[in-house]
Amino acid sequence: MTIAVGDYVGPDASKVESRPPTVAHAFLDRIAATPEREAFRYPTGDDSTGGWLSVTWREVGERVRKLSAGLIALGVEPEQRVAVYGSTTYEWILADLATMCAGAATTTVYPASVASEVAFIVSDAECQVVFAEDDDQLKKLAEKRSEMPTVKAIVTFNGTPDEANNVLSLADLEAKGAAYLEDHPDAIDKAVAAIGPESLATLIYTSGTTGRPKGVRLAHDCWTYEGAAIEALGILNIDDLQFLWLPLAHSFGKVLQVAQLVIGFSTAVDGRVDKIVENLGIVKPTFMGAAPRIFEKAHGRIVTMMEEEGGVKEKLFHWAFGVGRKVSQLRQAGREPSGALAIQYKLADRLVLSKIRARFGGRQRFFVSGAAALNRDIAEWFHAAGILIVEGYGLTETSAASFVNLPGRFRFGTVGPVVPGTEVKIAEDGEVLVRGPGVMRGYHNLPELTAEVLDSEGWFHTGDIGELEDGLLRITDRKKDLFKTSGGKYVAPALIESSFKALCPYASNVLVYGSERNFVSALVTLDPDAIVAWAEQNEVSGSYDEIVTSTAAQEMVQGYVDQLNAKLNRWETVKKFAILDHDLTVENGGITPSLKLKRKAVEKKYSDVLDGFYPK
Structure with a gap:
């Protein structure tokens, strides 16, 4: 069965066709449209600012221009690769945007990657510059520097600069860029104008459960399509506030970053996993993306806390969730509670359920689950508490988002309908095939492996087994894991x-x-x-x-x-x-x-x- 483009569209599918040509254009367009709106906030540890600092799109643009010019001054040329090696921080985002505005392509490296894997990725991608978070990353790079011959310079966010080994601070790169802009004031505008939709934007190396990781080549059009498709769904707007902790080296985090450029909402950034629950209470976001393990862990902690309390509190907890589950079932069927159930729910919500939501900030409209399968029982437990988790599906090779449940159209146990502009087909053996602008342009330097997953008609073979129910996709397992x-x-x-x-x-x-x-x-x-x-x-x-x-x-x-x-x-x-x-x-x-x-x-x-x- 095939669902063609247009079989399911969002409120304004025309946005997919009118998308910006590149991520760099989307970024500059965002600055021009809403220069004084908040773009990001990030933790500083400074109590005088409430522990968080807010920056506008104009302020982000000013820093990115200098950093981007700094890369050009270092000799980085169009579509050459620049690695970003670190955890999810505001600086990571600056480095990524600066790389793309210079016409280069970001190569992502996970902060926990061992030295040998870092060396392989940087070498395979022929990276010219590496952004490294701190001294731990610098140490790993130093161990394998001889295996990365193309690297001209390393720029560290928080590590120790070393002029002798061409290790610069972020401030050093900005200063170099500011000086370059004095002599070449239109350098960034020229660099952005030279980028096209098919220019390489990102190389994401798959984590590699066996063997060497593969570099997935994602063009600018992959990302701008994804951002426009999410905008077309109409589930996010400029007044939303995202909490972003997901690894930006992963496509799930990256696609949310691009959606922000297109839609214009603000993002609170902090990649420390152990701070997620605390930060949710402080930031009070309207939405967040997360892997299922985060929801599983939160569910387990709340349930065990109630078991530890015992007595009346535990009984009240189970009663309230029993009521919540009845209301959840009605809402899944498109109905609202009435009569005695409505009264019970109001009481259950006031005494228990609202307190659960408050642990997650209290303002969430929905959460998005991706990167792995979310158990239906977990999703329904959260829904009983009044928290909707919409599950999505995609792979690095499809720029993350190919399907997603919507607040107005969801079914637990499925990953929702295909996003506007993408097609899906179920092969005879049950494998899910995907075709559309978000599909990768191939594996880096691996034409044979590319041919194994991308057929002559443009269908990407996901390796997942699934079935379609009323236009909603249900993934049953990995083909190779069965x-x-x-x-x-x-x-x-x-x-x-x-x-x-x-x-x-x-x-x-x-x-x-x-x-x-x-x-x-x-x-x-x-x-x-x-x-x-x-x-x-x-x-x-x-x-x-x-x-x-x-x-x-x-x-x-x-x-x-x-x-x-x-x-x-x-x-x-x-x-x-x-x-x-x-x-x-x-x-x-x-x-x-x-x-x-x-x-x-x-x-x-x-x-x-x-x-x-x-x-x-």
Whole structure:
């Protein structure tokens, strides 16, 4: 089945066709349209400013022009690559915009990337300049500097400049740019005018669950299309306030950044994951994008807090959510509560549900979930509290957003309708195929791999299995992740994993395993924060690894596994599991920076544990 362009359109689909030619044009247009409106706010730690500093579009433009001119002064030429290596900060955004306004292309590097991976990406992309966040990043670059021969200079946001090794501060680059502009006042306007829709804007290297990461070539038109498509949906407006913590090295964070340029809303920026909940209470955003793990963690924390309270408070909590779920079901059907239910809901909202929303700032119109599958039970729990999470779907290769549920058209368990201007087709084997302006222009220097996923008609083969329901896409699993047991039954591990995390508020990561085995098994890790509170409640003492490997923890997890198995087909049920004595992290190679499980890497690392489930 194919949904053609125009089968579903937003309130003003003409915006897709009238989009700016490049991201740089979109940025300059935004400055011209709303120069004195707030563009960004970011944390400073200065109590005299309330801990946050606000900047206008005009102020952003002034800094970007200087930084961009600084890059040109360093010899950066059109479509050459400039790496940005750091966490999500205001400075990251400045570096990215400056790179594109100079006519160059940003190469993104995750802050946690090890030195060897950084060297590979910078070398493969032939980066001319590298922006590095701090001394930790500078140290990794120094270790492998000889492997990055094209790098002319390094610019650090907060690290230590080193003139001898051509390591500049951000202020140094601005000063160099200001001097260049004195002699070449129209340098930036000329650079922007020379960029076209098909000029390379970004190289995003996929996290690479196996082997070397691949550089995804995304043209300016990919991003301006995405921004215009989001604007056309009509779900965001210039008065919105976004809280942005997502890694800007990831396409999900990047697409929200471009949507901001097109629509003009303000963004509060702070990439510190441990500060998300605190920042939501301070910033009070109207929307936020996040990976499912953030919602899972928040759900688990709130549920365990209520269990710790016990007594009347816990009973009131469960009653209120029972009422909220009834109202949620009505609203999913397009109806509002009435009569006794309306009265009950008003009371439940005042006593419990409004307090849950207040933890997230209290002003949210909706949250957007992407980067991995969101469990339906989690989505419905939040909806019962009055918080709508609209799930979307896309890949780095499709510039992130290809589908998204809308506040006025959503169905939990799906990723919504295709965005205006994009087509979707379901292949005979169930694979989801996508075609449209957002699709990548290929993998960098890898024509053979490009040909494997981009066919002659322009369809991108996503590798995901899905189905269309009333024009809404439901993803059932990764094509490569599906496995068959020795009994010949197919198992979709991601669905089982997300179901378990929705059931068990203490779970952090789960890997379901069983390819060509006679039953399904699993590896489980427990959330370091949640399990400490559980241990206190259950009189279990010791270090983290002692707690999670205790008999009590084993029995607790077994109880949730039993609940999970009751919902599964016989061949899908988890017969054996092991709790690892540490969580999976980006640093230990267990998850990607976008918080997705690195399935093959984990299976390989713990092969002895998994093999032990199946006696020979």
